[in-house]
Amino acid sequence: MARRHIQPWWKDGILFTCLPNCGRCCDEPHGLVYLSKEDAHRIAGHHEMDTQEWLERDARQTHDGRWVLKSNGDGICIYIQDDKSCDIHAAKPAQCSAFPFWYENVRDDPSWRKTIGICPGLVHPDAILINGETIQAHLNADARAEQGFRNL
Numbered sequence: 001m002a003r004r005h006i007q008p009w010w011k012d013g014i015l016f017t018c019l020p021n022c023g024r025c026c027d028e029p030h031g032l033v034y035l036s037k038e039d040a041h042r043i044a045g046h047h048e049m050d051t052q053e054w055l056e057r058d059a060r061q062t063h064d065g066r067w068v069l070k071s072n073g074d075g076i077c078i079y080i081q082d083d084k085s086c087d088i089h090a091a092k093p094a095q096c097s098a099f100p101f102w103y104e105n106v107r108d109d110p111s112w113r114k115t116i117g118i119c120p121g122l123v124h125p126d127a128i129l130i131n132g133e134t135i136q137a138h139l140n141a142d143a144r145a146e147q148g149f150r151n152l
């Protein structure tokens with residue numbers, strides 16, 4: 001008997017636009033942004049710094065050794081500005097660029113409802129259709145970044 005391939009619920013796309021100066025996905029306390037090696041090199045380059053020096057200044061290692069972005073005293077990303085813009089927008093980590101299209105968000109209905117509650121860009125009148133292929137690419141980028149790295 002032929003196996004049926006089950007299509008993901010988002011295969012025909014999702015309406016979304018990221019709103020300037022929103023920052024709701026970044027100013028949640030105790031969020032973890034895992035860095036890929038590419039992220040670390042790109043963001044260090046953005047600061048015109050050596051990658052290892054940048055990691056030691058703006059990142060930290062979790063208990064299992066993976067590098068994540070540092071947070072400030074409130075547990076919020078060090079790069080979010082008072083006006084909620086991102087200080088490294090042009091070079092931001094893959095996980096940030098992929099939001100809201102993370103596996104943990106799209107995996108089931110309650111998770112997606114929660115994501116809609118966080119992200120006003122999913123219900124905004126100017127939202128545009130993000131196609132299934134693009135969503136899959138974001139999901140893959142998020143999964144790759146979450147694997148993280150321990151040594152350059």
Ligand code: SF4
Pocket residue numbers: 017018019022023024025026099100118119120121122
């Ligand atoms: S919560 Fe949504 S609209 Fe707001 S910054 Fe994050 S991705 Fe953009």
